[in-house]
Amino acid sequence: MSRGRLVLRKVAWALVTVIVVITFNFLLFRVLPGDPAKAGVRDPRLTPESVEAARVRFGLDKPVFLNLEGGGLFDSQYFAYLGALAQGDLGESYAYNNRTVTELIGRSLVNTVWLVLPAQILSIMIGVVLGLLAAWRKGTKLDVGALTFSLFMWSLPTFFLGILLLFVGSRTFGLPTAGRVTIGADAGFAEAVGDIFSHLLLPTATLALVLLGEYMIIMRSSVVEVFSEDYILTAKAKGLSTFQIIRRHAFRNAMLPIVTLIALNLGFTVSGAIQVETVYSWPGLGKLTVDAVAQRDFPVLQGAFLLLAIAVIFANLVAELIYLRLDPRVTEA
Amino acid sequence: MHALRVRTVLPAFLVLILAACGTAAEETTTTGAGGSVTTQPSTATGGTVRIGWGGAPADLNPGLGVLTEDYTLYDLIYDSPLNINLEGNFEPELATSWSASDGGLTWTLTIRDDVTFHDGTPLTAEDVAYSLNLYKDTEDFPFLPSYLTPFVSIEAPDATTVTLTTESPIGNFEYRMPAMYVLPKHIWEGVNPVEFTNDEMIGSGPFKLAEHAQDEFVRLGPNPDYWGGAPNVEQVVFQTFTNPDARVQALTNGDVDMITEFPATAVASLRSTANVVVADGSYFGGRLADIFFNVVEPANCPTTEEGGVCSGHPALRDVNVRRALATATDKQQLIDTLLLGLGAKGLGLVTSSLSYWYPEELLAEDYEFDLAAGAQMLEDAGYLDTDGDGIRECPTDDCGPTGDLTFRLNYPTDNDEHPRVSDTLSGWWQEIGVKVEIQGLDSDALTSVCCPSFDYDVMLWSWTSDPDPESLLGVMLCTEIASGYSETGFCDPEYDELYDQQLVELDPAARRKIIVDMQRIALEQVPYIIPWYYPRIQAYRSDRFSGWQDSFPILSLEDPSSLAVIRPTG
Numbered sequence: 001m002s003r004g005r006l007v008l009r010k011v012a013w014a015l016v017t018v019i020v021v022i023t024f025n026f027l028l029f030r031v032l033p034g035d036p037a038k039a040g041v042r043d044p045r046l047t048p049e050s051v052e053a054a055r056v057r058f059g060l061d062k063p064v065f066l067n068l069e070g071g072g073l074f075d076s077q078y079f080a081y082l083g084a085l086a087q088g089d090l091g092e093s094y095a096y097n098n099r100t101v102t103e104l105i106g107r108s109l110v111n112t113v114w115l116v117l118p119a120q121i122l123s124i125m126i127g128v129v130l131g132l133l134a135a136w137r138k139g140t141k142l143d144v145g146a147l148t149f150s151l152f153m154w155s156l157p158t159f160f161l162g163i164l165l166l167f168v169g170s171r172t173f174g175l176p177t178a179g180r181v182t183i184g185a186d187a188g189f190a191e192a193v194g195d196i197f198s199h200l201l202l203p204t205a206t207l208a209l210v211l212l213g214e215y216m217i218i219m220r221s222s223v224v225e226v227f228s229e230d231y232i233l234t235a236k237a238k239g240l241s242t243f244q245i246i247r248r249h250a251f252r253n254a255m256l257p258i259v260t261l262i263a264l265n266l267g268f269t270v271s272g273a274i275q276v277e278t279v280y281s282w283p284g285l286g287k288l289t290v291d292a293v294a295q296r297d298f299p300v301l302q303g304a305f306l307l308l309a310i311a312v313i314f315a316n317l318v319a320e321l322i323y324l325r326l327d328p329r330v331t332e333a
Numbered sequence: 334m335h336a337l338r339v340r341t342v343l344p345a346f347l348v349l350i351l352a353a354c355g356t357a358a359e360e361t362t363t364t365g366a367g368g369s370v371t372t373q374p375s376t377a378t379g380g381t382v383r384i385g386w387g388g389a390p391a392d393l394n395p396g397l398g399v400l401t402e403d404y405t406l407y408d409l410i411y412d413s414p415l416n417i418n419l420e421g422n423f424e425p426e427l428a429t430s431w432s433a434s435d436g437g438l439t440w441t442l443t444i445r446d447d448v449t450f451h452d453g454t455p456l457t458a459e460d461v462a463y464s465l466n467l468y469k470d471t472e473d474f475p476f477l478p479s480y481l482t483p484f485v486s487i488e489a490p491d492a493t494t495v496t497l498t499t500e501s502p503i504g505n506f507e508y509r510m511p512a513m514y515v516l517p518k519h520i521w522e523g524v525n526p527v528e529f530t531n532d533e534m535i536g537s538g539p540f541k542l543a544e545h546a547q548d549e550f551v552r553l554g555p556n557p558d559y560w561g562g563a564p565n566v567e568q569v570v571f572q573t574f575t576n577p578d579a580r581v582q583a584l585t586n587g588d589v590d591m592i593t594e595f596p597a598t599a600v601a602s603l604r605s606t607a608n609v610v611v612a613d614g615s616y617f618g619g620r621l622a623d624i625f626f627n628v629v630e631p632a633n634c635p636t637t638e639e640g641g642v643c644s645g646h647p648a649l650r651d652v653n654v655r656r657a658l659a660t661a662t663d664k665q666q667l668i669d670t671l672l673l674g675l676g677a678k679g680l681g682l683v684t685s686s687l688s689y690w691y692p693e694e695l696l697a698e699d700y701e702f703d704l705a706a707g708a709q710m711l712e713d714a715g716y717l718d719t720d721g722d723g724i725r726e727c728p729t730d731d732c733g734p735t736g737d738l739t740f741r742l743n744y745p746t747d748n749d750e751h752p753r754v755s756d757t758l759s760g761w762w763q764e765i766g767v768k769v770e771i772q773g774l775d776s777d778a779l780t781s782v783c784c785p786s787f788d789y790d791v792m793l794w795s796w797t798s799d800p801d802p803e804s805l806l807g808v809m810l811c812t813e814i815a816s817g818y819s820e821t822g823f824c825d826p827e828y829d830e831l832y833d834q835q836l837v838e839l840d841p842a843a844r845r846k847i848i849v850d851m852q853r854i855a856l857e858q859v860p861y862i863i864p865w866y867y868p869r870i871q872a873y874r875s876d877r878f879s880g881w882q883d884s885f886p887i888l889s890l891e892d893p894s895s896l897a898v899i900r901p902t903g
Contacts, residue, residue, distance in 0.1 A: 096547070097397045098530050107547070166579055170586050177583040183550045183570045184381055184543075281575045283548045291548075294747075296777075 007321065014317045021309040026081055028305075029298050030064055090306070091299035095292065101303040104288060109307070111180065112284035115276070116269045118200065119207035124262060127212045131219025132246065132254075138224060146216065154213030162206045162279035169202045176202075178281035203280040207273050211265065218261055222254040229253075252326065259322050267315030268308070380901040381568040382878060384891060385580045385589040389548045389573045394531040395514040396467070396474040402571075404512070405891050409553060409569075411514035411536035414442055414461060414495075415507055417617060417800050419885030419894055421688035423507040427461065427515060427537075428495075437502030437839045442495040448560050450517045451541045462489035463518040465497070473527045480509040504838045508801035539564050539897040549573055564897040566878070571891075584609060584872055591873040591881070593891050597673045600870060608876040613675060613868050614888025618798040619684025620867040622750070624662070624758070625794070626655055627787050628860050629822020635785040635815040642788040645822075646740055647731045649790060653714035654738070655859035659700040661707035661761045664864045670757070671750045675870060679863030681852040682796070682805040686866070686887060689841070690802045692849045698856055708765040711738075718766055725766035739768040743782065744793035746773040751793045754864070785817040792820070795867070802848050806832060809855060823860040877902060 055061045059080055067075040084091065090101035127150075134146040153161075169175040176182065176199050187195060226232065227250060235245045274286030281287075285304060292300040388402045395407045414428040425431075428442040448456040468474060469481035481487075483499045490496060503509075517535050534542040539559045544552040551571045555564040572589065574580035581599045583589045585606050595603070603611050627645030635641030648654045668676040677685055680699055685691045715728035716738060726736035733739075742758070744751035752773060759769040769791070774782070782788040798805050807813060810832055811824035831851045838844040855861065869888045873881050880899040881890050889895070 096391050097394065098528050099547075104547075163576075163578055166576075167582060170582055170588070174586070177579045177586065177588050178385075178574045178576075179549060179572060183383075183572060184552050184568050277575075279576045279579060281549075281573055281579065283546075283573075287548070287575065 003324065006324070010317060010320050014313050017313050018310055021313070022082070022085065022306065023078075025302060025305050025309065026078060029302050030077075090303040093297055093300050095295040095297040095300070101299045104300060105285065105303050105307060108283060108285040108288040111282060112269070112273070112277070112286065114180070115200070115203055115282055115284060116207065116273055119204045119211065119273070120262075120266065120269060122204065122208040123211035124215055126208070127215025128219050128258060130212070131216040132223055132251070134216070134220045135223035135227065136242070136246065138227075143220075147220065150213035150216040152213075153209050154217065156210070158206065158210050158273070158275040159279055161210060162203075162276055165202050165206050166279060169205075180282070203273075203276050203282055206279070207276045210276075214261065214265075215258065218257050219254065222257045223250055226250045226254045256323070256326060259326065260319055263315045263319030263322070264312070267312035269311070377901045377903065378565040379567045380878065381570060382566050382591070382896065382899065383570045383572060383589040384591045384593065385572055385574045385583050386593040386891070387574060387577065387580065389571075390545075390551060391547075393534050393542075393545065394526070394529055395516070396471055396477060396526055399475055405571075406534075406542075406551060407512075407514050407536075408538070409540040409893055409896065410534050410538045410542055411516070412448070412456075412538050413511050413513050413515065414444075415510035417508075417511050419614075419882060419887045419889065419892075421617075421686055421800070421887055423511070426511075427456070428510070431506070431510075433502070433506065433839060435498075437837075438499055440497040440499075440506055442497070444493045444495060445560060446493050448537050449558055450537050451535045451556060452517070452520075454517060454519060456515065456517070456537050457492045458489035458495045459492070460518045461495045461515050462487050463522070464516045465495070465513055467516065467521065467526055468513060471526050477512060480512065483509075502837045502839050504835055504841075504844045505801040505803055508799060508803075511800070539893050540569060543568070559897075561897070565880075565900045566896070569896055584874065587874065587877075589874075590877050591871065591890050593871055595870065595872065597675060597870065600673065600675070603872050608874050609872055610875050610881075610883070611870065611872045612881070612883035612888055612890065613870045614883070614886055615677065615684070615686040615866060616797070616869050617686065617887055617889060618800045619686030620795060620797050621679055621682070621684055622754070622793070622795045622864050622867065623679075623682075624754075624862040624864060625792055625821050626658075626860055627789050627791070627822060628655075629787045629814065630824065633811065633814050633822060633824050634787065639815050640786050640817075641815075642786040643822075644788045646738075646790045647729070648716070648727050648738055649740065651714065652858055653710055654716070656700065657707045657710035657714075657765060658762060658767065659859050659862050660702065660710060661704055661765045661767075662700075662758065662862055662864065663702040663761065666702070667754060667757060668865050671753055672865065672868060675868040676865035677868065679865045681855055681863055682798070682808070682861065683802045683848065683852060684798050684866045687798065687800065687802060688886065690845060690848055692852050694849065695852060695856055698853070700859075704761065704764050711765060711767075716766070723763070723766065724768045737768060738766065739770060740790040742769045742771050742791045742793070743774050743779055743789050744771075745776045745779050747776060748795065754793055784820045784822075785815055787822050794820075803836070806848065806851055809851075809860060821860040823858065825854055825858065828854050875902075 052061075059077055062080070063076045065076055065078050066073055088102060090105070093099045093101055093104055096104065130146050130150065134143040137143050166177060170177045180196065180199050181192075182195050182199075185195065232245060232249060235249050240248070273284070274290060276282065277284045277286040278290065285307075288300065289304045291297070292304065386402065388400060390398075390402045390406045391400050392398050392403050393406070395403075395411060398404055398407060412427045414426060415423050415431065416426040418424050427444055427448060429445055430443045431440060433440050442458075442461070444458045444461055450456055465481060465484075465487045468477040469484060469487065470478075472478060483501075483503050484497045485500055487495065487497050515537065520535055521529070532545070537556075539556050539561065540553040541556050542551070543554045544550075550573065553569040553571075555566065557563045574583060574592075577594075577596050577599075580589075580592050581595050581603065584592050584603070600611055603609050626649045628650050629643055629645060630650065631643065634643035664678050668674060668678065680695060681692065683690050683692060711725055716725040717728075718725045720726070724737045724739060726732070727738070730736065742755055744755055755769070755771045759771060762769055779792070779794070783792060796805060808819055809821065809823045809825075809828060810819060811826065811829050813819040814822050814824065828851055831847050831854075835844050835847040835851070838847060871883075871888055871890045873883075873890060878899040879902050880895070882892075882895045882898070883890065
């Protein structure tokens with residue numbers, strides 16, 4: 001199969017997956033127990049008339065999938081949802097009156113990316129370098145030290161590490177305990193940048209430390225495996241320096257599993273770092289999702305799930321496309 | 334009037350606590366006696382007060398508010414006709430006086446003539462009548478309309494008078510007023526009140542909205558022209574701290590000056606922190622924990638269409654069993670172990686925060702903890718352990734195949750204390766020969782087995798009370814069984830008759846007597862055991878601002894009664 005057709009086929013599959021996810025995501029909130037109309041109005045003293053009015057307002061009076069009772073086969077909740085979705089309309093939040101889901105998710109997404117992206121970049125860089133060093137110096141104190149550190153960080157619960165860093169950082173270094181900026185502070189540009197940086201430091205460090213372990217361990221084992229290959233031996237026999245071997249032969253081959261991991265993690269980035277966001281009161285997507293669960297804000301949940309699913313599917317697609325470039329053998333599969 | 338069903342869903346998700354809109358001037362004079370304020374009155378002004386809280390307002394439109402945080406904000410930015418002070422009493426705010434005439438069918442409010450909105454427009458009786466009518470007639474507003482249902486017309490005959498007429502007299506006019514935030518008619522009449530986001534929040538209160546970032550913070554500035562005197566501080570910032578430990582840490586570090594809530598487990602460490610004062614009191618209206626029984630008689634069971642199941646254990650319909658269980662419940666022990674000693678012992682549905690209405694005289698009639706006496710009560714009523722398995726059996730044969738006194742006990746899973754309360758109760762009740770099968774349920778599932786289905790035996794839950802006893806006393810009415818507002822299925826025609834009497838009784842002393850009689854019935858019949866009234870705990874730094882009002886029965890440091898009077902120290 002040619003490369004172009006392969007790319008097309010992968011994109012097509014991703015699109016099919018998205019449609020299946022949209023449908024499943026829609027159904028999920030229809031089979032949950034509880035009446036969405038009551039959840040939407042959140043007033044237990046509702047009269048049957050007002051429940052009915054709410055049902056009409058949220059379109060819940062229509063059949064779920066296909067309208068067999070007249071008024072057009074497609075006059076149903078599902079097709080109304082698809083129609084709105086096509087126009088980028090995710091509905092209105094139940095918990096926040098007069099706020100659209102798109103608006104809520106959009107704002108939280110910006111905050112989440114603000115926090116998670118630096119943390120991801122930091123952890124990928126440190127994790128990959130650390131893994132490479134450990135594999136290169138396999139069996140030495142450096143290897144054991146780096147491995148122990150990574151395993152420890154990986155297994156430490158995020159909220160626990162977060163609280164520890166919060167106590168130490170705020171007590172010892174006077175770093176802020178919550179939020180993105182100092183509210184109501186009238187500061188100049190340089191001070192404002194410093195303020196943002198100081199607010200970002202602890203949450204980013206927490207998230208980076210937690211993510212780092214995984215990258216380091218995968219990178220290390222992958223490089224160790226590549227180092228045992230015959231072509232590395234050949235390269236050594238040719239008289240190449242260690243640096244050249246790593247750069248030209250080992251690194252690229254060892255990157256395959258790491259690319260998978262990065263792509264997957266970046267997909268989940270969108271779901272936000274729920275625990276870090278909660279500890280540091282960061283108004284991101286993770287916190288929005290948790291609040292939506294607590295308040296039974298189904299439209300927001302539905303929107304957040306959809307965004308997460310699409311992000312993961314997209315990240316997977318990107319990973320597969322990168323594979324094609326990194327490893328010509330993938331074409332055969 | 335249909336009472337408010339206000340269940341506590343989550344600590345940060347409390348619904349409708351009516352907080353007071355403080356009047357700055359009067360209360361400064363009362364602080365000296367409380368001893369909480371520095372003896373040398375400071376005259377300093379300015380500064381940013383930073384407040385850490387767990388939630389955030391969700392709606393800036395007062396008609397749509399459901400969260401505690403929403404109401405905190407409305408109280409700072411808007412004025413109401415009347416206010417509840419920190420002693421639980423009603424006092425003038427926009428209305429300088431109020432009185433009933435025409436046999437109690439007409440109420441007249443005299444409105445201040447020196448009030449302006451934040452945008453400079455004068456506030457008149459016209460705005461007051463407009464706002465009240467808006468709240469009354471907008472059915473999509475979740476809570477506020479129910480306060481105004483008795484009124485058939487609300488009018489402003491002149492610039493300083495508002496008249497409200499009712500069809501029958503009402504004995505609790507005052508409590509209907511503190512949440513009636515007066516809105517500027519000139520802004521609101523041009524918008525759809527249900528879709529209006531009210532981002533500017535033009536009110537007439539002591540503070541103005543400066544900036545609002547949803548779920549992050551609210552920033553307020555002082556209203557320099559406030560009729561009650563401008564606040565002394567330059568800025569008030571409410572910042573959301575989702576993590577309670579971070580909130581406590583922020584106060585310890587000095588990042589914030591006050592925290593509105595924190596876990597009881599942090600009390601000891603905060604008390605030993607320099608420059609931090611831990612204050613305790615009760616909530617406006619009060620919050621209570623309740624243990625209640627399914628006592629619905631088969632004859633009163635809601636129909637199948639209404640959702641009635643009525644699977645309650647028959648023994649719980651015997652008042653002797655309920656009295657025995659109440660006798661085998663050590664309220665003080667529960668408070669000491671679960672609330673670290675900070676709650677107040679419960680008595681009935683009317684909490685101690687309702688000061689005047691709280692029936693102190695009934696305290697002596699409450700059931701004293703005595704396991705032996707509890708066991709004896711069951712023994713005397715004919716519940717004996719005939720098969721020697723440690724669990725008593727019913728004397729009648731309608732108690733299931735084994736006839737055991739085995740009760741299902743359900744509680745909402747979103748509450749920290751209830752699992753431990755259940756275990757403790759189970760231990761005590763086991764000792765008098767009663768077995769409990771404990772199951773926590775999600776609050777939706779709990780509602781569906783509760784009422785009006787009555788598909789449970791014993792339940793633990795909690796209530797947030799209105800500042801008037803009427804609404805919570807309504808949960809024991811026969812007429813509310815089918816509506817689902819009654820959660821016990823309790824029915825006593827005498828109680829219902831007294832309830833109707835207090836509705837129309839205009840003389841407070843006479844109304845109080847009726848309400849005490851109703852609570853005596855509740856105490857004798859025990860559909861409820863009220864283990865405690867929740868304490869409110871807050872903490873503030875004493876080195877930055879002085880004047881926090883922490884020596885009253887009700888504690889609310891985020892209320893205008895504190896924020897409008899505090900000053901920078903030194």
